[in-house]
Amino acid sequence: MRGEFSLIERFLSFFPRARVPVGPGDDCAVLAPTRGALCVTTDAVVENVHFTREAFSAEDIGHKALAVNLSDLAAMGSTPRWFVCALALPKDFPERELRGLARGMSALAREHRIALVGGNFTSAHELSITITAAGELQGPALTRSGGRPGHLLYMSGELGDARLGLIHLQSGKRRSPAILRQRRPIPRVALGRLASRFASAGMDISDGLAQDLGHLCEASGVGAEVELAHLPLSPAVRVALGAExxxxGGEDYELLLAIPPERAKAFERACARAGQRVTRIGRLTRGRRRVLRDPEGRLVTPPPGFDHFTRGRPVD
Ligand SMILES: [Mg+2]
Incomplete structure (x- = not known):
């Protein structure tokens, strides 16, 4: 791509120099893990699939591209360390926008002390950013498969705001707290590390709680019971969407955690001390059924849409 080297240099100038044996500029980066095992993940954000350039600023796009990867590192209980970034840019992509991408991405990278150690530019019809990120583990990884019947289900933050934000954007709104959650998801890195000391299973909620809980249940070989009345909903989501x-709704990037009951009190205390909001939303059960309980405590059967929420990420 024309001017690739100067583009790379200008992009890199927004990031602190990575303290690694070999950083950007060689054929590979060389990394020196300090302890334990590495978690590695990759995810892309693509124009007109995950964002539009009308509804998202360049800073938002840069933030979100890194945030979705940090969320996966958080979900494993790892500490973010390094990432590489492949940018596909339209030919007429303005330099000002490129600086915006770098600003949004580098602000989040600094916050989580993750170093950009390499990357690539290519030209394309639409803007996309693909990031591969690695984190270090201090203990065992927090996987999806360790949940057992009786373990309690918790989630961080609030549910449904990113979905409501998408609806607001589609209806022409440009400002609401929900839109901010759609544009700037917050990866729960500190909570992931904390939870890895207590949880039997965990994952991040990227495709919606219903679908992602299904993934956790399948990996753990269990069912689940979720209390509709306990779901943490913002007042705006409660009114506009309702619990079901x-x-x-997708793209909340909150964490879903299974905690053995004997560790639940200690987990809740540790979260309170660390200022991490978590809500108990249900429990894992024997068998494979995933059901909802209504506010009166009755099982909602057949669960309206619960086992059928397989529509995936809303892109409409
Ligand atoms: Mg994930």
Whole structure:
């Protein structure tokens, strides 16, 4: 691509120099893990699939591209360390926008002390950013498969705001707290590390709680019971979506955790001390059924849409 080297240099100038044996500029980066094992993940954000350039600023796009990867590192209980970034840019992509991408990405990278150690530019019809990120583990990884019947289900933050933000954007709104959650998801890195000391299973909620809980249940070989009345919903989501539609909304990037009951009190205390908001939303059960309990405590059967929430990420 024309001017690739100067583009790379200008992009890199927004990031602190990586303290690694070999950083950007050689054929590979060379990394020196300090302890334990590495978690590695990759995820892309693509124009007109995950964002539009009308509804998202360049800073938002840069932030979100890194945030979705940090969320996966958080979900494993790892400490973010390094990432590489492949940018596909339209030919007429303005330099000002490129600086915006770098600003949004580097602000989040500094916050989580993750170093950009390499990357690539290519030209394309639409903007996309693909990031591969690595984190270090201090203990065992927090996987999806360790949940057992009786373990309690918790989630961080609130549910459904990113979905509501998408609806607001589609209806022409440009400002609401929900839109901010759609544009600037917050990866729960500190909570992931904390939870790895208590949880039997965990994952991040990227495709909606209903679908992602299904993934955790399948990996753990268990069922689940979720209390509709316990779902943490913002007042705006409660009014505009309600609990059942909030369950299907994607892109919240909160953490879903299974905690053995004997560790639940200590987990809640540790979260309170660390200023991490978590809510108990249900429990894992024997068998494979995933059901909802209504506010009166009755099982909602057949669970309206619960086992059928497979529509995936809303892109409409
Ligand atoms: Mg994930």
């Amino acid at each position: 539609r909030a369950l299907a």
